Amino acid sequence: MYETEETVPHGGIYLFERHQYESRCKPSQNEKEVEFEEGESFPGCPRCGDGGFWRYLRASDKEE
Ligand SMILES: [Zn+2]
Numbered sequence: 278m279y280e281t282e283e284t285v286p287h288g289g290i291y292l293f294e295r296h297q298y299e300s301r302c303k304p305s306q307n308e309k310e311v312e313f314e315e316g317e318s319f320p321g322c323p324r325c326g327d328g329g330f331w332r333y334l335r336a337s338d339k340e341e
Pocket residue numbers: 296300302303304322323324325326327
């Protein structure tokens with residue numbers, strides 16, 4: 278998994294897995310799936326902005 282502020286290792290769609298700290302925030306599945314490009318930094322939670330963890334989900338839709 279990748280942490281908020283780490284560099285995106287390769288472009289694709291990533292899933293916001295969980296918050297770093299316990300949170301009542303519950304982003305929807307749609308909010309949790311975000312596309313990033315290589316070299317960007319992972320942001321915080323797509324809903325509340327708190328730090329958390331991302332995991333690689335699949336290649337970009339555009340490339341397929
Ligand atoms: Zn959140």
